[in-house]
Amino acid sequence: MKIAVIGSTHAGTAAVTNMAKLYPEADITVYERNDNVSFLSCGLALYVGGVVNDPQGLFYSSPQELQNLGVTMKMQHDVEHIDTVRRTIEATNLVTGKKIHDTYDKLIMTTGSWPVTPPIEGIGLDNILLAKNYHQANTIIERAKDAQKVTVVGAGYIGVEIVEAFEKAGKDVTLIDGAGRILNKYLDEEFTTMVENDFKARGIELAMNETVQHFEGTNGSVSTVTTNSGTYETDLVILCVGFRPNTDLLKGKVDMLDNGAIKVNEYMQTSDPEIFAAGDCCAVPYNPTGGHMYIPLATNAVRMGTLAARNLIEPTMKHVGTQGTSGLHIFDLNMASTGLTETSAQLLGIHVKNITIEDTHRPAFMPTAEKVMLKVTINPDSRRILGAQVISKADVTQSINTMSVCIQTGMTIDELAYTDFFFQPHFNQPWNFLNKAGLEAQSQESQRLPELV
Numbered sequence: 001m002k003i004a005v006i007g008s009t010h011a012g013t014a015a016v017t018n019m020a021k022l023y024p025e026a027d028i029t030v031y032e033r034n035d036n037v038s039f040l041s042c043g044l045a046l047y048v049g050g051v052v053n054d055p056q057g058l059f060y061s062s063p064q065e066l067q068n069l070g071v072t073m074k075m076q077h078d079v080e081h082i083d084t085v086r087r088t089i090e091a092t093n094l095v096t097g098k099k100i101h102d103t104y105d106k107l108i109m110t111t112g113s114w115p116v117t118p119p120i121e122g123i124g125l126d127n128i129l130l131a132k133n134y135h136q137a138n139t140i141i142e143r144a145k146d147a148q149k150v151t152v153v154g155a156g157y158i159g160v161e162i163v164e165a166f167e168k169a170g171k172d173v174t175l176i177d178g179a180g181r182i183l184n185k186y187l188d189e190e191f192t193t194m195v196e197n198d199f200k201a202r203g204i205e206l207a208m209n210e211t212v213q214h215f216e217g218t219n220g221s222v223s224t225v226t227t228n229s230g231t232y233e234t235d236l237v238i239l240c241v242g243f244r245p246n247t248d249l250l251k252g253k254v255d256m257l258d259n260g261a262i263k264v265n266e267y268m269q270t271s272d273p274e275i276f277a278a279g280d281c282c283a284v285p286y287n288p289t290g291g292h293m294y295i296p297l298a299t300n301a302v303r304m305g306t307l308a309a310r311n312l313i314e315p316t317m318k319h320v321g322t323q324g325t326s327g328l329h330i331f332d333l334n335m336a337s338t339g340l341t342e343t344s345a346q347l348l349g350i351h352v353k354n355i356t357i358e359d360t361h362r363p364a365f366m367p368t369a370e371k372v373m374l375k376v377t378i379n380p381d382s383r384r385i386l387g388a389q390v391i392s393k394a395d396v397t398q399s400i401n402t403m404s405v406c407i408q409t410g411m412t413i414d415e416l417a418y419t420d421f422f423f424q425p426h427f428n429q430p431w432n433f434l435n436k437a438g439l440e441a442q443s444q445e446s447q448r449l450p451e452l453v
């Protein structure tokens with residue numbers, strides 16, 4: 001059996017390491033246009049900010065390691081064409097320029113995503129950089145040495161992490177986003193206001209509700225960013241305005257969402273039975289709505305890559321779906337979210353009810369007890385939990401992993417009220433704040449019910 005894998009960061013590396021063990025007789029070839037595998041982009045801001053000093057720690061595998069598993073590694077090979085009828089691949093060796101042709105019995109598409117670069121006037125100027133792979137991280141570090149004014153465009157979690165890194169490095173940082181507030185896809189306003197206030201107190205300039213109109217340069221390098229509301233002087237711009245799935249190779253050949261994300265079944269198989277796909281190039285089944293969503297996360301990529309390997313020959317293990325669970329540590333605040341927020345539910349036209357709890361993470365008699373805010377989003381009819389968000393100076397983010405399980409298993413808010421969680425004064429309270437959200441929901445419900453006679 002000839003297996004071809006295109007792309008080897010998280011989804012591809014997970015698929016390859018599993019397949020090498022599961023199918024030792026198979027002839028596995030990896031095509032990767034980059035010169036490395038398995039770069040942990042999640043460490044990019046930490047690397048740029050100097051928290052991670054040894055970049056080797058940002059890789060958990062290497063072409064050599066995969067080759068030692070018996071896999072043929074075609075590094076710096078760009079796949080340019082796939083004939084899904086004849087099952088052939090055409091690729092170019094980016095070092096020699098030589099074209100090669102190959103065949104496959106099974107194809108694993110793990111081509112991931114690429115940062116969106118909007119067609120803004122002046123976007124081609126020097127020092128307007130993207131933040132995705134290892135080489136881009138090194139370019140950012142290099143260019144930042146001579147930059148004092150840094151502009152980050154896009155206030156999603158990557159933009160916000162980069163803002164933190166540059167503020168800590170003593171730069172003058174401006175954060176621009178067309179939306180009215182930062183992190184609007186992950187957290188509701190009462191949470192993001194806390195982070196925004198913290199940013200402002202640190203001197204970070206927030207330019208929300210502003211859309212970039214054009215960049216201008218001096219000697220070919222960016223010097224100003226103009227939005228619909230103002231002009232900002234800058235030495236360096238980092239663009240973090242989202243990701244687009246890299247799926248042009250299969251356009252019109254397998255089913256996709258409108259944004260080009262490949263649709264896979266619960267076994268990671270595309271609409272072409274010989275082609276499996278995993279990671280950022282795919283849509284994922286999203287449990288809170290039961291539909292497909294585009295949620296490019298490393299967590300989804302490693303799970304899907306592993307499942308693609310396990311299900312390649314026969315359907316073995318189903319994908320349980322995702323809640324898009326994510327966490328962030330920005331300056332002194334820890335935050336995490338899973339499933340729907342009030343904002344995302346509104347955008348999707350889903351009627352929800354929200355329960356907010358404010359508590360301290362452990363008893364007041366302890367030397368320190370940090371405030372915690374938790375918001376749980378439920379279906380008001382079935383009372384099933386659809387989402388949750390938490391923020392605190394204490395690290396209580398693991399509670400959101402618990403809430404992710406609650407959503408996945410279809411738990412109701414009433415069941416959460418009485419779920420067994422441990423208590424120990426170092427960590428939490430006798431009634432865990434997750435229980436308290438359930439109790440609060442019940443209390444609100446009983447106030448709504450007509451009095452019993």
Ligand SMILES: Cc1cc2nc3c(=O)[nH]c(=O)nc-3n(C[C@H](O)[C@H](O)[C@H](O)COP(=O)(O)OP(=O)(O)OC[C@H]3O[C@@H](n4cnc5c(N)ncnc54)[C@H](O)[C@@H]3O)c2cc1C
Nearest residue numbers: 007009010011033041042079111112113279280297298299
């Ligand atoms: C700055 C940053 C921070 C992040 N932080 C987090 C985090 O904290 N937690 C989290 O869960 N996720 C995080 N993510 C998201 C995570 O990095 C991605 O979800 C993950 O990289 C997806 O892995 P993937 O293998 O599907 O795709 P990708 O990482 O996009 O890799 C695809 C690979 O395919 C190769 N390729 C593409 N097309 C071709 C072709 N035609 N021929 C040959 N090779 C090709 C590419 O070179 C690449 O190596 C972060 C992302 C960024 C950019």
